[in-house]
Structures are given as structure tokens and as C-alpha cells.
Amino acid sequence: MIRVQDxxxxxxxxxxxxxxxxxxxxxxxxxxxYGLVGESGSGKSTILRAISRLTADWRGIIEIDSVPLSHxxxxxxxxxxxxxxxxxxxxxxxxxxxxxILKEPLEIHRVNNRDSRILxxxxxxxxxxxxxxxxxxxxxxxxxxxxxxxxxxxxxPEILLLDEPTSALDVSVQAEILNLLTALRRxxxxxxxxxSHDLAVVGHMCDRIAVMNRGKFVEEIxxxxxxxxxxxxxxxxxxxxxxxxxxxxxxxSFVSFD
Amino acid sequence: xxPLLRVKDLSVTFDTPRGPVQAVRDVSFDLGxxxLGIVGESGSGKSQTGRAIxxxxxxxxxxxxxxxxxxxxxxxxxxxRDMRLIRGARISMIMQDPRYSLNPVVKVGEQIAxxxxxxxxVSAKEAHKKALDMLEIVQIRDHEKVYSLYPHxxxxxxGQRIMIAMMxxxxPDIIIADEPTSALDVTVQMQVLGLLDDMVSKRGMGxxxxxxxxGLVSSFCDRVVVMYGGRVMxxxxxxKLHEAQHPYTKGLMNCAPRLKDRQTxxxxxxxxxxxxxx
Numbered sequence: 001m002i003r004v005q006d007x008x009x010x011x012x013x014x015x016x017x018x019x020x021x022x023x024x025x026x027x028x029x030x031x032x033x034y035g036l037v038g039e040s041g042s043g044k045s046t047i048l049r050a051i052s053r054l055t056a057d058w059r060g061i062i063e064i065d066s067v068p069l070s071h072x073x074x075x076x077x078x079x080x081x082x083x084x085x086x087x088x089x090x091x092x093x094x095x096x097x098x099x100x101i102l103k104e105p106l107e108i109h110r111v112n113n114r115d116s117r118i119l120x121x122x123x124x125x126x127x128x129x130x131x132x133x134x135x136x137x138x139x140x141x142x143x144x145x146x147x148x149x150x151x152x153x154x155x156x157p158e159i160l161l162l163d164e165p166t167s168a169l170d171v172s173v174q175a176e177i178l179n180l181l182t183a184l185r186r187x188x189x190x191x192x193x194x195x196s197h198d199l200a201v202v203g204h205m206c207d208r209i210a211v212m213n214r215g216k217f218v219e220e221i222x223x224x225x226x227x228x229x230x231x232x233x234x235x236x237x238x239x240x241x242x243x244x245x246x247x248x249x250x251x252x253s254f255v256s257f258d
Numbered sequence: 259x260x261p262l263l264r265v266k267d268l269s270v271t272f273d274t275p276r277g278p279v280q281a282v283r284d285v286s287f288d289l290g291x292x293x294l295g296i297v298g299e300s301g302s303g304k305s306q307t308g309r310a311i312x313x314x315x316x317x318x319x320x321x322x323x324x325x326x327x328x329x330x331x332x333x334x335x336x337x338x339r340d341m342r343l344i345r346g347a348r349i350s351m352i353m354q355d356p357r358y359s360l361n362p363v364v365k366v367g368e369q370i371a372x373x374x375x376x377x378x379x380v381s382a383k384e385a386h387k388k389a390l391d392m393l394e395i396v397q398i399r400d401h402e403k404v405y406s407l408y409p410h411x412x413x414x415x416x417g418q419r420i421m422i423a424m425m426x427x428x429x430p431d432i433i434i435a436d437e438p439t440s441a442l443d444v445t446v447q448m449q450v451l452g453l454l455d456d457m458v459s460k461r462g463m464g465x466x467x468x469x470x471x472x473g474l475v476s477s478f479c480d481r482v483v484v485m486y487g488g489r490v491m492x493x494x495x496x497x498k499l500h501e502a503q504h505p506y507t508k509g510l511m512n513c514a515p516r517l518k519d520r521q522t523x524x525x526x527x528x529x530x531x532x533x534x535x536x
Contacts, residue, residue: 039443040414141300170299170470172527175513179523197443204515204524227518242444243517246478251452254445 001030001159001191002051007060009046020046021058022215030158033185033192035206037199037239042212044195048161051193052083064159079109082152086164088144092136098122098147099132105155121150124187126180142173149180153188162194166201178205199243203227211236213257261288262432262464263311263349266324270306270488273318281306281319283488289432293458293465295475295496298485299510304468307485308434311466312345329431347377350425354437356417360409366417367393367405370424377428392423396453415446419453426457432464433457440469451478472499472510484510487534506533 009021021043028034036044050058053073062069064080085091092101102118111117122129125146136144145165152160165181166174178201185192196202202209203226211219211233219233231237235257241250270282282303287294298304310321313333326333328349336344345351353359361369370392371385380388393401396419409417418438425433435454439447455478458465469475476482476496484491484507492504502508509527 039445171472171510171514172299175515175524175526178515179526182523200515200517203517204520223520227520238445240517242448244473244477246448246451246455246474248452248455251448251455254449 001032001065002028002034002193003061003063003066004047004051005061005063007047007050007058007062009043009050009055009058011057019215021050023060024212024215024217026210026217026220028191028193030191031185031189032208033194033206035202035209036193036195036212037197037202037209038212039197039239041214043215044212045163048083048163048193048195052081052161053077075109079155080157081159081161082155082157083161083163084145084148084152084165087168088141088148089136089168091148092144094136097133097135098127098139101136101147101151102154105151109155111155117154121154124153124184125150140173141169142176145169145173145177146180149177149184153184156188158189159191159193162192164196165194167196167198174201181205199226199239211239218257261290262328263289264325264327265289265307265311266326268307268310268321268323268326270303270310270315271320271322272316273320281488282310285483285485285488285490286324287483287490287493289464289466291462291464292481293455293467293479295479295482296466296468296485297470297472297475297482297510299470301487302485303488304470304485305436308351308436308466308468311434312349312351313341314345314351346373346425346430347428348430349432349434350428350430352418352421352425352433352435352438355441356412356414356421357409357441359421360417362409365406365408366412366420367407370420370427373424374427388427389423392427393420395426395457396420396423397449398423414442415450418442418446418450422450422453422457426461429461430463432466434466434468436468437470438467439474440471447474472507473514489534491533505530 005025007021007024011018011020024047036047038044046055049055051062053071056071064077069077099118102121103114106114106117119129122132127143127146131139166177169177184190194202194205203223206223208222209226210217213235218235219231221231238254266286268282268285269280272279272281285307296304296307309315311326313321315321323334367389370389374388375385390401390405393404398404398416398419439450442450467475467479476499479496482494482496486506491506494502512525513527515524
């Protein structure tokens with residue numbers, strides 16, 4: 001479904017040239033959930049932004065269904081692939097109602113049956129229809145993220161790019177959104193590419209996981225391996241030991257991986 | 259042993275255009291020479307509880323309490339002048355994001371030195387030396403160089419170490435840390451907690467760690483206060499978290515995905531309105 005080969009992304013030029021992604025390759029099968037995990041600056045979100053062409057300076061091959069992507073965004077790929085952003089407070093237009101937000105992609109793509117599509121999208125993400133004419137500030141953070149997911153689904157894409165979709169939410173709300181994403185994937189046969197700094201979230205959602213550090217993949221492992229076995233790579237092991245629990249000795253043993 | 263700090267029936271109410279909002283209701287706890295965690299989700303009143311102890315509540319807010327007793331004083335009755343002698347010198351606070359809590363146009367070392375000079379009569383030279391020592395204590399390599407950097411030139415983890423240095427330099431009795439590591443990467447988060455751990459145990463301070471992360475807080479602290487809707491749901495020994503009685507605490511523990519065992523569906527936290535009435 002998605003094939004990425006030797007992807008490289010740079011920012012700036014001359015002395016300030018920064019290699020954010022340094023030759024990354026992976027493949028995602030249709031219906032699979034693939035996770036990218038790493039700390040800040042590891043390049044995980046940059047990969048997502050390159051695939052969605054929100055970043056212009058990338059080299060390498062990105063193929064969707066064996067068709068290589070150009071550097072320009074186009075309507076047909078947008079229909080196939082949609083993105084959900086991290087911050088539901090920043091990603092929804094504050095002066096647009098939920099209805100306006102959901103209607104916009106339909107207008108851009110000249111889709112008919114707008115009313116029924118909007119009602120369907122709201123029910124798909126578990127929002128009641130009386131929220132349809134509310135503004136983002138009138139609804140909770142979890143509801144906002146549901147609106148962002150509904151907006152991504154309204155064109156009936158095959159692929160969702162998920163950039164830290166729950167990291168701005170409380171854990172109890174996170175559980176609701178993760179359950180929703182799991183159910184939607186099953187119902188609509190979606191393919192997910194999910195980015196997160198949280199190993200437990202990625203391990204819960206994804207079948208395969210790439211661990212990133214400083215623009216490179218350090219290891220690609222299955223969720224089962226992550227759960228049942230010790231990963232081979234030392235960086236991955238350190239990331240796991242830092243997740244969730246504080247331990248004085250572990251904290252002292254940390255080293256930096258350059 | 260008398261506790262360092264005793265909070266009894268603390269309430270914080272905000273006047274809003276839509277009427278009064280009670281952010282904290284009848285919260286009571288004692289703090290000894292220990293690490294106390296206050297855990298809750300957004301809107302639980304955990305931060306306002308921490309801020310009320312230093313009377314750092316916004317203008318439209320009102321703090322009421324049976325007492326907030328610290329070193330024989332009642333903070334509730336203290337004047338602003340008295341509070342200035344307490345804030346920083348006796349009880350200090352570490353905020354969440356160093357990018358917003360450091361002055362962007364003053365060198366970080368000077369900000370640490372300033373914190374020292376305000377609370378003790380020393381020369382600029384002495385303060386400079388003390389600030390350098392402090393940077394070393396918080397494990398910053400190359401502390402002479404870091405002294406003259408501006409906040410935008412340091413990483414998040416280093417920024418938080420600088421904040422800790424600044425809060426420790428007047429040698430306070432109590433540190434209130436409000437989500438001190440939430441903006442940091444997991445490994446850096448552990449290192450910063452390790453540092454706080456050392457400081458608290460070496461200097462015999464009391465620490466209040468405010469966080470949304472129940473798992474993290476219970477592995478770091480001695481006791482945990484669980485808050486919801488401005489109220490205390492329960493107070494637990496951190497190592498007895500698995501014996502939690504309150505359905506909210508249990509729900510909060512269960513709804514987080516776990517690395518080592520897969521659940522197809524995560525349990526959803528069911529909120530019970532009766533938690534907020536009795």
C-alpha cells in the first residue's frame with residue numbers, strides 16, 4: 001500500500017543544513033497498522049509530513065499503491081490518504097462550526113450527498129448530531145479529536161496518517177480515542193501509519209513498529225516482539241526501560257546514542 | 259513528628275461570567291520530609307492546589323481553607339509581604355515548561371544568580387560562583403559555557419535542570435513541582451526525576467510532585483493523592499497502588515495501554531456523578 005525507499009529530508013541550507021531524515025525505507029501492506037516511535041527530533045513526524053507533502057525538501061521514493069508521489073499535493077492522493085494531527089486545539093479552525101469543518105473537504109472534492117455524509121461521519125466517530133453546529137471551543141478535547149478524525153474519514157480514504165493523535169489528551173480520553181481508531185480500522189479496512197513518542201500506545205495500536213533515533217531507523221520490530229522479547233537494539237531497550245516507571249538505578253544508567 | 263506543611267479543607271473558587279466555579283473543594287493533606295504525588299486529569303484541581311499553597315491564584319480566584327500551616331505560620335492569613343519571604347526562599351515551585359518560565363532575554367546563569375541574590379545578601383561575584391556550583395550540582399557538563407547561554411539555546415532537558423538549579427539555590431524547605439517532566443522525552447524525564455530524587459533525599463526537603471501520570475508518580479513518590487473534579491478521591495501509599503479502593507483510581511490505572519500485555523479494547527473509565535457529591 002505504502003512503500004518508502006531511501007527517504008531523505010533536509011531543512012535549511014549551507015551551514016545550518018539539518019538532515020532530519022537520513023535514508024529511511026519501509027513498506028506497509030494494505031490493512032496494516034505501522035508505527036513510528038522515537039524521541040523528539042528523531043524525524044518521525046517529518047516522515048509523515050513528507051508523505052503528506054507538507055514538507056517540500058524530500059528525496060527518495062514514496063509510492064502509494066505502486067504509484068510514485070510527486071512533490072506537489074494533488075486531489076487524488078488527498079482522497080486516498082488523510083491526516084489526523086496531534087493537537088485538536090490547533091488543527092480545527094476556531095471560527096468554523098463542526099459542520100463547516102466537515103463540509104470543506106466535500107466542497108473541495110465536489111462530493112454530493114453532503115448532508116448524509118456529514119451525519120454518517122459524525123455517527124462513525126461517536127459524536128451526537130446536536131454537536132453539528134457547535135464551534136470547537138464549545139466542545140471537549142476528546143470531542144475535538146473525534147471531529148478531526150471525522151474530517152479525515154469524510155472522503156472515505158484508505159490510509160490514515162496519525163501524528164500523535166492522543167498525546168494532547170487525558171489518559172481516560174486517550175483510551176476512548178484509541179478504541180475508536182481500532183474499531184474504525186476494522187470497519188473501513190483502513191491502513192494506518194501512526195507516529196507517537198509513547199511505546200505503549202504504538203505497541204497497542206500497531207502490528208509493526210520502527211524505532212527511530214536521529215533521523216534513522218534503529219530497529220523494526222513486531223508488536224509481539226516488543227511485548228514478549230527483549231529487543232536487540234540497545235537504544236530500544238533504553239526507551240522501554242524509560243517508559244512509564246521511574247527507577248533510580250535505571251535513570252542513572254542512561255547513555256546518549258548519537 | 260510535625261509535618262512540614264499541613265493543608266486543611268482547602269478550597270479555591272473562581273468568579274467567572276457564568277458564576278462561581280469551584281476548582282478545589284475541601285482538600286486536606288500533610289506533607290512531611292517525603293515525596294508526595296498529586297495526580298489527576300485536566301480540570302481535577304491539582305495545579306490550583308499547588309498554586310494555592312503559595313497563594314499564586316489568578317485575580318478572580320479566592321482561596322479559603324481551615325488552615326495552610328507552614329513552620330508555625332498560617333499562610334492563609336499571611337500578608338503579601340510575608341509571602342514574598344516564603345516564595346522561593348522557603349517554598350519554591352518548578353513549572354512545566356522551561357521555555358515559558360525562563361526569561362528569554364537574560365542569560366540562564368544570571369537568572370540563577372539573581373534567584374540567589376534576592377534571597378540572601380551576597381556580592382555579585384559570590385552569586386556568580388554559587389550559580390556555577392549549582393549548575394554543576396544539577397549535572398550540567400561544561401557549566402561555565404552554559405552559564406552564558408540564553409534560554410533558546412538550551413534543550414528542554416537542560417532548561418528544566420536550570421529551573422531546578424534556580425529553585426534549589428535559596429535552599430527551600432519545600433519544592434512544588436508542577437508537571438516538571440511532561441514536556442520532556444522519556445529518557446530525559448527519568449534523568450530529571452533522578453536529579454530531583456537526589457536533591458530531595460540529600461537535603462531533606464519535602465517535595466510535592468503534581469502530575470497527570472499515575473504510573474510515573476507512584477513509582478517515584480512515597481504517597482499519592484488522587485484528585486478528581488477538585489476533590490481528593492483517595493490517598494495511597496505509592497507501593498500499595500494495586501490495593502487502590504476508589505473506582506476512579508482503578509479506572510485511571512486500567513485505561514492506559516500497557517507495553518507488556520495486549521488488550522484488544524482498552525477499558526473505558528466510567529465516571530460516577532456521586533464521586534462529586536459525597
